[in-house]
Amino acid sequence: MIKAAVxxxxxxGQHIVRRMAGSEVLRIVAAVETNPERSAFAAEHGxxxxxxxxxxxxxxxxxAVILATPHALHTGQVLAVAAAGKHVFCEKPLALNRADAERxxxxxxxxxxxxxIGHERRYEAAIGELRQLVRSGALGTIMHAEANFSxxxxxxxxxxxxxxxxxxxxxxxxxxxxxxxxxLYLDLFGPIREVFAATTSRVAYHRTxxxxxxxxxxESGATGYLNAIxxxxxxxxxxxxxxxxxxxxRNHTHPDTPGPTTLTVQYRDGRRESRDYDWxxxxxxxxxxxxxxxxxxxxxxxxxxxxxxxxxxxxxCRSAATNAPVAVEPA
Numbered sequence: 001m002i003k004a005a006v007x008x009x010x011x012x013g014q015h016i017v018r019r020m021a022g023s024e025v026l027r028i029v030a031a032v033e034t035n036p037e038r039s040a041f042a043a044e045h046g047x048x049x050x051x052x053x054x055x056x057x058x059x060x061x062x063x064a065v066i067l068a069t070p071h072a073l074h075t076g077q078v079l080a081v082a083a084a085g086k087h088v089f090c091e092k093p094l095a096l097n098r099a100d101a102e103r104x105x106x107x108x109x110x111x112x113x114x115x116x117i118g119h120e121r122r123y124e125a126a127i128g129e130l131r132q133l134v135r136s137g138a139l140g141t142i143m144h145a146e147a148n149f150s151x152x153x154x155x156x157x158x159x160x161x162x163x164x165x166x167x168x169x170x171x172x173x174x175x176x177x178x179x180x181x182x183x184l185y186l187d188l189f190g191p192i193r194e195v196f197a198a199t200t201s202r203v204a205y206h207r208t209x210x211x212x213x214x215x216x217x218x219e220s221g222a223t224g225y226l227n228a229i230x231x232x233x234x235x236x237x238x239x240x241x242x243x244x245x246x247x248x249x250r251n252h253t254h255p256d257t258p259g260p261t262t263l264t265v266q267y268r269d270g271r272r273e274s275r276d277y278d279w280x281x282x283x284x285x286x287x288x289x290x291x292x293x294x295x296x297x298x299x300x301x302x303x304x305x306x307x308x309x310x311x312x313x314x315x316x317c318r319s320a321a322t323n324a325p326v327a328v329e330p331a
Contacts, residue, residue, distance in 0.1 A: 002087070002291040004064040005030035005056040006047075007077065009038040011153075012091060013068035015256055017045050019283045026291040028066070030056050053077060057084040064114075064294065066287070067091055070162040071175055075100040082111040089116035089290050093179045094310055096170070096317075098329065101310035105303050116290035117301050119183040119309075120282035123289070126249045126261040127184065129277075130240065133265065134188050139242030140268075142189060142222045147238045149177035150229035151254055155204060164205055171317045172199045172209035173228030181226045182216075182312045184238065186305050191219040192312050194327050197319040204231050214316055244268050255282055304331040 002025065006013050009031050020028050030048040032055070033039070042049040056062050057080065064087035067077050075095050081088040088108065094117055095101040108115035121127060133139050154163055154176060162168040169175045174197075185192060194217040199209035210231050216224040229235075236251035245267040253259025258279040265273045293299035308331035319326040 002026045002063045002294055003029045003061055004066055004089075004291075005032060005050075005059075005062050006066045006068060007032040007053055007056075008068035008070075009033040009035070009041055010068065013066075014041060016066060016068060016283060016287070017041075017047070019281055020287060021045070023284060023288060025288040026064075030059070030062060032056055032065075053080060057081065057086065062086060064089060064291075068118075070165075071096055071168045072162075075104055078104040078115070079107050082107040082113050082115075085111060085113065087114040087116070087290075087294050089118065089287060091118035092183070093175055093313055094306055096168075096175075096310070097314045098307060098311040098331075101307045105306055109303075114290065114294045114299070115306065116287075116293070116299070117306055118286060119180055119301070120255055120286040121180050121184060122187060122300060123280065123282040123285040124251075124255070124261060125277040125280055126251075126263045127238075129263055130238070130247055130249060131188060133247055134240065134242075138245065139240060139247060139265075140244030142220070142240060142242050144222060144241045145185065145189065145224040145239065147181040147184065147224075147226045148228070149173075149181055149236050150227065150232050151177070151234045151236075152231050153254065155231040157205075159206075164208060166208050169208055171197065171313075171320045172201075172205060172212035173230045174212050174313060174316055176230065177228040178212055178214070178226060178316070179309060179313055181228070181238075182316075183305070183309050185216070185218075185224055185226075186308055186312070187300075188240070189218050189220065189222060189224070191308060191330060192216050192224075192328050193219045193330075194325055195312065195315050195319050196325040197316045198323070199320045202231070209320075212316075212320065214319075253279065307331045 039049040197214040239248040315326040
């Protein structure tokens with residue numbers, strides 16, 4: 001059993017605590033939060049409350065720390081946790097630039113601790129089936145992919161909130177939703193070599209934008225597109241076009257809410273298959289996979305993917321700022 005502390009008791013930190021209740025693999029025993037009013041949440045869930053990260057880093061009972069904190073804090077906190085000899089699970093994005101991502105990966109490697117990353121969408125059942133279709137060649141040569149991850153859960157964030165800050169959340173919904181899509185792209189199709197991004201603010205997020213759209217070119221030669229909107233009803237979709245068929249995934253609920261996902265596959269010979277997948281608690285699955293990896297089990301994220309996704313994020317932010325295509329350095 002891995003005993004962990006959660007740093008950050010905002011929306012997602014609280015969600016993590018709720019989802020991990022009763023886990024036989026990873027138990028949350030403490031929380032770190034600068035807002036003392038959230039101590040009541042910790043008490044309600046029977047976990048210790050600390051106001052500063054060093055308090056849990058000094059605790060020999062704590063094996064790992066889960067970071068659900070503002071993005072600009074991630075690098076410093078990962079380095080501090082690694083230096084304390086504890087495993088670290090960082091909610092996405094790992095960092096806001098490639099250099100910091102490399103520092104975090106290297107610090108954990110040198111300390112001999114596990115570095116986990118919060119991209120729970122990899123664990124969805126329909127994504128697993130799509131991964132098999134792509135890797136088996138059932139869709140033929142991959143030509144193009146399109147993905148959208150949009151919702152209004154963060155539509156009413158106050159102007160002073162860190163989620164509306166250019167320092168923590170540049171390029172509209174890229175750090176909130178878009179990095180999940182680029183992570184899936186890296187997993188399914190390999191490295192991304194060039195991006196061309198555009199943001200706009202239609203009704204909210206006047207400093208960072210509430211819409212981001214990105215064209216991508218993969219190292220393989222395939223092309224891609226992604227979109228994320230911060231102020232529209234839920235829409236989650238991923239479509240992959242191959243020379244022998246296409247496959248489309250439609251999520252009917254946000255990953256934090258039970259609901260089905262539909263996978264439709266259309267083959268060149270006219271066959272069409274459609275099936276629904278039951279909801280899986282991918283937040284819990286992601287953290288339990290991390291905990292098992294601490295014990296030596298395989299972990300599905302490579303170091304190149306951890307760094308590579310941040311390199312893509314950095315290139316997208318630069319492209320949106322300059323209105324020009326930007327090359328992504330190989331990880």
